[in-house]
Amino acid sequence: MAPTLSGFLMSSSTAWALCVLVLVVEPHFAYSSSRGSFVLNKGLVSTPTDGICASSVTIYGYKCQELQVTTQDGYILSLQRIPEGRYGGGDHVGKKQPVLIQHGILVDGMTWLLNPPEQDLPLILADNGFDVWIANTRGTRFSRRHTSLDPINPRFWNWSWDELVTFDLPAVFDFIYSQTGQKVDYVGHSLGTLIALASFSEGRLVDKVKSAAMLSPIAYLSHMNTALGVIAAKAFLGEITTLFGLAEFDPKGLSVTNFLKSLCDNPGVDCYDLLSALTGKNCCLNSSTVDLFLMNEPQATSTKTLVHLAQTVRDRVLERYNYGRPDYNLLHYGEFFPPVYNLSNIPHDLPLFLSYGGQDALSDPRDVGLLLDALKFHDVDKLTVQFVNDYGHADFIMGVNAKDIVYRSVVSFFKHHI
Secondary structure, rough: OOOHHHHHHHOOOOOHHHHHHHHOOOOOOOOOOOOOOOOOOOOOOOOOOOEEEHHHHHHHHHOOOEEEOOOOEEEEEEEEEEOOOOOOOOHHHOOOEEEEOOOOOOOOOHHOOOHHHHOHHHHHHHHEEEEEEEOOOOOOOOOOOOOOOOOHHHHOOOOOOHHHHHHHHHHHHHHHHHOOOOOEEEEEHHHHHHHHHHHHHHHOOOOOOEEEEEEOOOOOOOOOOOHHHHHHHHHHHHHHHHHOOOOOOOOOOOHHHHHHHHOOOOOOOOOOOHHHHOOOOOOOOHHHHHHHHHHOOOEEEEEEHHHHHHHHHHHHOOOOOOOHHHHHHHHHHOOOOOOOOHHHOOOOOOOEEEEEOOOOOOOOHHHHHHHHOOOOOOOOHHEEEEEEOOOOOOHHHHOHHHHHHHHHHHHHHHHHHH
């Protein structure tokens, strides 16, 4: 049992955020799944000096570039590019179809590269002829720079996932488009699906995106109702804002650690059995991968982002950050209530692939049903839906059989819409 891992798996909600952080400081025991037969020969922890390419890509014979993108509001984001498969394919990378892969909250691009290379989605896509780009959102270990602000300055952390919609994704898409001259395929997991769906609903990126694959898609969180999840969401709407303000939510910081430990004292909350309780049962994780995850994650984010996610749980609607008072909202939005992200505005002819699991307690099948209802007018031949009955939240990222069950379908989907 690996309670620390459960936090990573909750990347779609505030409950996820709290759980990963609470349990980072708790004892770690071997996860119950089989350790497998492969030898762990990765670069272990990816440091700012080494980078993701050196630790997890080039060691397997792939080309990989470490790049940087600056957003309109000054954040300098890390971006990795794998221009071709392991066995080459020529230097004409511009003719390869670019695909951007976006992680969820409190983790970074490293989470796509924790299994052996033949099981990792970025490397599978590269071997299938794609020009692969891996995003790392602001605040994570490789994206902690700004043109004028330092991470020790609270202003560096004054953003929610709205800014990922408004600034981070457009900056990365624009950069890839400028480098390749081609529209971009997109893969997101959990929060990575939420920010893309929100972007598409506002008409952002639609001139540069070719198609999009959403793994464990998040738009609504109405059915996320586990004991710690409810307590966590209430905490982030209450004392958390006065405890941390709008600054960094650092999983390894003492104040955050103490706060999160206190949540485990609530009746009915078992912090040593969160994997199934909070994420649903994950069928197909390898303990070696779990160990590697624990060496690299979790990552910091802004407290404001977690408050925003808690609002999504509470209000059961997908909308911009709520400043809590009508006059504050009026100041920011010109109206008393935050604007809603209307997912029915997503272009009906944008090819979408949605893959969700029957055991996922975060991207609950009922909430995915609400998302599908919002897409009910989507062109029938442009919407592909995959349901994997045994899959939980983390299986889409780290499942040992995801390459056969999910990734093969993703590759086929992209190639079908070339």
